[in-house]
Every structure is written in C-alpha cells, then in structure tokens.
Amino acid sequence: MKLRYIFPVALALSAAPALSDRTPPAKALPLSAIITTLEARYDIRFIDEIEWDDAGYWEVEFFTHDGSKISLKLDPVTGEPRS
DSSP, X not given: OOHHXXXXXXXXXXXXXXXXXXXXXXXXXXXXXXXXXXXXXXOEEEEEEEEEETTTEEEEEEEETTSOEEEEEEXXXXXXXXX
C-alpha cells in the first residue's frame, strides 16, 4: 500500500465511531413513514429541511399552504413531536 493512502484510510476508520452516534435507533420508524404522518396532519406545501440531531430526534422544518413555517422535533420511534 502506498503511503499516500494510509492517511485517508486511517481518517475514515477513526470517524466510524462518531458516525454511529449520528443514526436513528434500530427500532425507529422509517423516515418515509414519519413524513407520511406529517403530511396527513398538516397542510404541507413543501418540506424545507430534515435533519437528524445528535440528541436523538428528527428536526423537520416545513411550510404550510397558508405560509406558516413550522419547526418540529420528532421522536424517531413514535414519530410524535417531542415536548
């Protein structure tokens, strides 16, 4: 193996434990199911952003047809907004 490949490989291997904390739990609902539930509850015009927060929830920002911007923190297992 050439020396120039060692650093990128070592960097990728050292990042693996950090990336494991950035994923939803194994029993989480699929994101598509959570979005389907949101679309049934709200009159969504478009979803602006969906992001996994390291604290353990989905953060979703969307706009409704009346122009309201809504930001929710959703539980990944139930899909319900966190209080």
